Amino acid sequence: MGGLAGGEVNRDEHDYALWEKRVDAMMMLLTNKLQIMTVDQLRKGIEALPPDAYENMTYYERWIASVTNTLLDEGVITADELASKMAAIEAQAQAHAPEAG
Amino acid sequence: MSGPSDTHDHGHHHDHHHDHDHMHPYDPDHHHPHREDQDDTMTYYKVMESAVRELLIEKGLITPEQVHRQIEHMDSRTPANGARIVARAWVDPDFKKRLIETPKEAIAEIGHDIGPMHLIVLENTPEVHNVVVCTLCSCYPRWILGLPPDWYKSRAYRSRVVREPRTVLREFGTEIADNREVLVHDSTADMRYFVLPMRPEGTEGMSEEDLAAMVGRDAMIGVVEAGAGGTGQLAAE
Amino acid sequence: MARYSVGDKVRVRAVFPPTPPTHVRTPHYIRGCVGTIERICGEFGNPEELAFGRRYGPRSTLYRVRFRQVDVWPDYDGPAADHVEIEIYEFWLEPVEGENAA
Numbered sequence: 498m499g500g501l502a503g504g505e506v507n508r509d510e511h512d513y514a515l516w517e518k519r520v521d522a523m524m525m526l527l528t529n530k531l532q533i534m535t536v537d538q539l540r541k542g543i544e545a546l547p548p549d550a551y552e553n554m555t556y557y558e559r560w561i562a563s564v565t566n567t568l569l570d571e572g573v574i575t576a577d578e579l580a581s582k583m584a585a586i587e588a589q590a591q592a593h594a595p596e597a598g
Numbered sequence: 599m600s601g602p603s604d605t606h607d608h609g610h611h612h613d614h615h616h617d618h619d620h621m622h623p624y625d626p627d628h629h630h631p632h633r634e635d636q637d638d639t640m641t642y643y644k645v646m647e648s649a650v651r652e653l654l655i656e657k658g659l660i661t662p663e664q665v666h667r668q669i670e671h672m673d674s675r676t677p678a679n680g681a682r683i684v685a686r687a688w689v690d691p692d693f694k695k696r697l698i699e700t701p702k703e704a705i706a707e708i709g710h711d712i713g714p715m716h717l718i719v720l721e722n723t724p725e726v727h728n729v730v731v732c733t734l735c736s737c738y739p740r741w742i743l744g745l746p747p748d749w750y751k752s753r754a755y756r757s758r759v760v761r762e763p764r765t766v767l768r769e770f771g772t773e774i775a776d777n778r779e780v781l782v783h784d785s786t787a788d789m790r791y792f793v794l795p796m797r798p799e800g801t802e803g804m805s806e807e808d809l810a811a812m813v814g815r816d817a818m819i820g821v822v823e824a825g826a827g828g829t830g831q832l833a834a835e
Numbered sequence: 836m837a838r839y840s841v842g843d844k845v846r847v848r849a850v851f852p853p854t855p856p857t858h859v860r861t862p863h864y865i866r867g868c869v870g871t872i873e874r875i876c877g878e879f880g881n882p883e884e885l886a887f888g889r890r891y892g893p894r895s896t897l898y899r900v901r902f903r904q905v906d907v908w909p910d911y912d913g914p915a916a917d918h919v920e921i922e923i924y925e926f927w928l929e930p931v932e933g934e935n936a937a
Contacts, residue, residue: 498733498753498756498757499731499733499734499756499757499760499761499784499862499863499864499865500733500757500760500761500863500864500908501753501757502757502758503753503754503755503757503758504754505754505769506749506752506754506755506758506766506769506770507748507749507752507754508747508749508770509748509749510747510748510749511748513745515669516644516647516648518669518672518673519647519651519665519669520647521668521669521672521745522664522665522668522669522672523647523650523651523654523660523665525668525672526660526664526665526668529714530664531659531660532890533659534888535885535886535888535890536885537860537882537883537885537886538885538886538887538888540734540735540882540886541886541887543735551753554643555643556736556748556751557643558641558643561643561646561647561650562643562646564650565646565650567888568650568654571888573654573657573659574650574653574654574657578653579646579649579650579653582649582652582653583645583646583649586640586645586648586649586652587640587645590640590645716876716877718899733862733864734860734862760864760907760919761864761908761911762912762913763904763913763917764912764913764917776913776914777914779914779916779917779918780913780914780917781917781918781919781920782904782917782918782919782920783919783920783921784862784865784919784920784921784922785922786860786861786862786921786922786923787860787876787879787882787897787922787923787924788876788879788897788922789876789897789899789922
């Protein structure tokens with residue numbers, strides 16, 4: 498994106514949330530320790546997200562989407578495993594969630 | 599572990615159709631504002647993170663302890679590490695020479711391991727001001743400074759600083775004289791960059807520790823000069 | 836073995852990749868530009884192969900190439916002495932005719 502037009506740099510910062518640090522940590526373990534995927538695959542996976550992913554997803558959302566796609570592509574996890582695990586986690590979260598709009 | 603993947607065919611193995619059910623960046627139900635930072639709400643991608651992590655643990659590929667240790671490891675990488683390196687270089691010319699010529703070894707001298715990073719140290723001088731960006735993603739000397747600030751990863755910074763560096767620097771309050779070169783480093787591949795800022799005037803005789811307190815993160819990225827802004831800023835105002 | 840030496844003038848190939856999926860590690864804005872080899876970084880795995888998980892392919896020499904900002908951006912509004920330096924793999928570079936020693 499070098500050279501494209503853009504607005505003023507927004508210098509607001511946030512502290513990384515635990516889940517973001519976990520995504521980062523998983524990526525480091527997958528690349529450096531396990532060598533299941535490469536940083537280059539992470540980048541390629543981010544580039545392969547829909548064009549508006551940059552607006553609609555946060556940084557570590559793009560990372561986890563790319564990591565997940567790579568693990569699916571590499572056959573490390575299957576789409577069925579992922580779907581049932583996500584459903585279970587969502588059900589669990591809802592069971593514990595307070596009433597919310 | 600996952601078997602050699604270099605047999606992969608170039609093209610069609612890499613479509614992402616099979617997981618579209620799980621990937622809905624468009625879906626308004628999953629939309630939420632940027633920089634959301636509340637751990638108590640479960641978003642779609644937080645669920646995905648938990649699911650992937652649990653699956654990797656169940657398959658015996660990673661352990662919760664490894665994730666925990668890795669997070670602690672990154673949390674220990676902070677701009678204060680970089681500030682110590684800069685302060686040492688300011689007071690010890692021989693160290694500065696080694697830092698520029700063999701950064702990994704020089705940094706190890708003060709007890710810091712930069713891991714797998716290939717580092718290039720960029721010395722600011724009266725003739726040259728260096729500033730670092732990664733226009734392709736967000737490469738950053740994380741093994742020294744920790745994780746990058748949000749603005750470093752932003753579209754505005756990444757797209758503009760290569761094309762109008764002086765304007766962007768001005769937004770950070772940094773004015774570089776016209777007779778001083780602005781040198782932008784686009785961190786596109788395997789190198790990582792660390793700016794060695796100029797020692798501020800009037801700091802003769804200061805201790806290494808006090809000097810380190812003048813060096814903020816942003817000075818080591820090159821968007822400000824040492825002593826201006828950043829985490830360890832002196833209370834000069 | 837590095838094909839270029841420090842100080843050589845090189846042009847960044849102006850090719851654009853074929854249809855996706857592919858992965859390119861040379862920024863768009865620098866393609867077609869002429870610069871000077873600033874340093875040789877060493878041999879690294881080709882990211883355009885690594886992006887597909889192929890870890891064991893041939894390595895490529897990585898250079899840092901120095902460009903005048905006024906050559907990169909025709910409307911650059913800073914001094915002519917300003918530069919940008921970028922890491923570029925050897926297969927993205929071609930010699931500039933008549934500029935380098937044989």
